[in-house]
Amino acid sequence: MGSESEEGRRARTRGLSCDFPQDGEMSGSSPFKMRFVHLDLKGAPPKVSYLSEIFPLFRALGASGLLIEYEDTFPYEGPLRLLRAPHAYSPSEVTEVLRLAAAHELEVVPLVQTFGHMEFVLKHEALAHLREVALFPNTLNPHEAESLALVGAMVDQVLELHPGARWLHIGCDEVYYLGEGEASRQWLQQEQNTTATLCLSHMRAVASHVRARHPATTPLVWDDMLRDIPEDQLSASGVPQLVEPVLWDYGADLDVQGKALLMEKYRQCGFPRLWAASAFKGATGPSQALPPVEHHLRNNLQWLQVAAQGRKDTLQGIILTGWQRYDHFSVLCELLPVGIPSLAVCLQSLLHGGFTEDVRARVQHLLGISSLEIAGVLSDILALVVQVSLHLRSSVDEMLQTDSLLGRWSGLAQELAAALHRVFPEDTVEEWLQENVHPSLGQLQALLQDLEAASPPPPPAGPGPGPDAGQGP
Incomplete structure (x- = not known):
């Protein structure tokens, strides 16, 4: 498949068809x-x-x-x-x-x-x-x-x-x-003033x-x-x-x-x-x-x-x-x-x-x-906002035990930030992410760090070559 045209990207960004009736x-x-x-x-x-x-x-x-x-x-x-x-x-x-x-x-x-x-x-x-x-x-x-x-x-x-x-x-x-x-x-104390x-x-x-x-x-x-x-x-x-x-x-x-x-x-x-x-x-x-x-x-x-x-x-x-x-x-x-x-x-x-x-x-x-x-709405901003609004908080609450969740939502947040930057100035994008995305991602990150700190250390490696011995870089 060929790469997406600039006009096609723009149409997808705004959630519209490329060809408007005039x-x-x-x-x-x-x-x-x-x-x-x-x-x-x-x-x-x-x-x-x-x-x-x-x-x-x-x-x-x-x-x-x-x-x-x-x-x-x-x-x-x-x-x-x-x-x-x-x-x-x-x-x-x-x-x-x-x-x-x-x-x-x-x-x-x-x-x-x-x-x-x-x-x-x-x-x-x-x-x-x-x-x-x-x-x-x-x-x-x-x-x-x-x-x-x-x-x-x-x-x-x-x-x-x-x-x-x-x-x-x-x-x-x-x-x-x-x-x-x-x-x-003082003005209202005068007669007939309301x-x-x-x-x-x-x-x-x-x-x-x-x-x-x-x-x-x-x-x-x-x-x-x-x-x-x-x-x-x-x-x-x-x-x-x-x-x-x-x-x-x-x-x-x-x-x-x-x-x-x-x-x-x-x-x-x-x-x-x-x-x-x-x-x-x-x-x-x-x-x-x-x-x-x-x-x-x-x-x-x-x-x-x-x-x-x-x-x-x-x-x-x-x-x-x-x-x-x-x-x-x-x-x-x-x-x-x-x-x-x-x-x-x-x-x-x-x-x-x-x-x-x-x-x-x-x-x-x-x-x-x-x-x-x-x-059915094609706008990448709309589709990404829908995911964040409907699923981010609930999935964090339900699946805090998985580090793959953090990677998935971090990637989506980066994709959304890039889409927003095409439409809005930097401080608007940052404000929206701070209000709607960063709190949940921060909560997830903090919990994963706590879980990692509480996990027992791995057993020491035994003598002899590791599993990759003999393989090149």
Whole structure:
């Protein structure tokens, strides 16, 4: 047999067939005009070479855009340079990612956290004074003028590298401890001041900055901080004229009727357009290694039901989130290559309005596999992660007495490390192995050493030649 071609290796790495359909077929049965794939880069940012391989697949599966959450992988400059992670993309790499996306008709929406989930900013000593609560780096103090200047500068740098962006996601989800800082406590003592007012005020200030400095760009916000605010307060805040909320729910049993009612509430408050957000990975456990595809499929199918109940054209589109960490300090969850089959199932179901046998067959064709069962997926990363996740710990527990086990798992770990290095930077690979592989291998190694130390020494060799006497080297 001849050696494997480079294109064949690449296809096997990403778990895809070598030949993508390029017709970009879009179905009229989908209630979502736009389907954006979320790339969460605050953990395991893929190499640009890998993105160049999967963007054609995203398009073929029915994606129309990307929501890119850079966090500390964006190449901030000047005083913001301290926010860069060691593996941050360079400006030229960001430009190349945008070029690749455009080449495959994928519109890019950048995401910049501006209120909650600010750990990657507020963990730095130079910016710690801008925390809402001194002990916790997750929430920005909305009372400080410097806070708005900081996020404004972040927004400006990101949009400078994304000319023509129609939307910018400014986050604003899970603003924990809001109102618990000293400045907030004093502010809340004044009559009619509430945490809802405080939240809306900061959201309005950030969105106004975006609109003033970048008038062609519309801010998006996650909707969880808005859900419980009364309609009259939301309507009077001015926020509905500035942002488009993204209603997110990643559950397999979300309240369809409740979501439809929430959509109507937002419409009544004056929000002209809304978005939905489902998940294809990263939403079922902070250390999950393999995405439960059935859970994510059910989640996306229920969003189809929500869209069917709402007013036509209220929902601009849907964002399929793929979280890589639950927050900046959390461990890695499912890696992007491992989530590709789940993404494929969810995207195609959204595109065609359900998951039929025809859709299943189309997914299998697009992925170049004969079955959607785990064993049928060809990606070496996925296959190796499956083995590690399902069998490493249990086999170590059951078979600690055999040194051949250590050799087998060490070899597989080396193979997995090599596959991961083709997609991710060194520190991402090391982090994943430290979390998922090294503890079990270390346990096995230590036990084998203990067993070896406890074993009686071999009997002394008798006189005379050994078994290899007379043989050459």
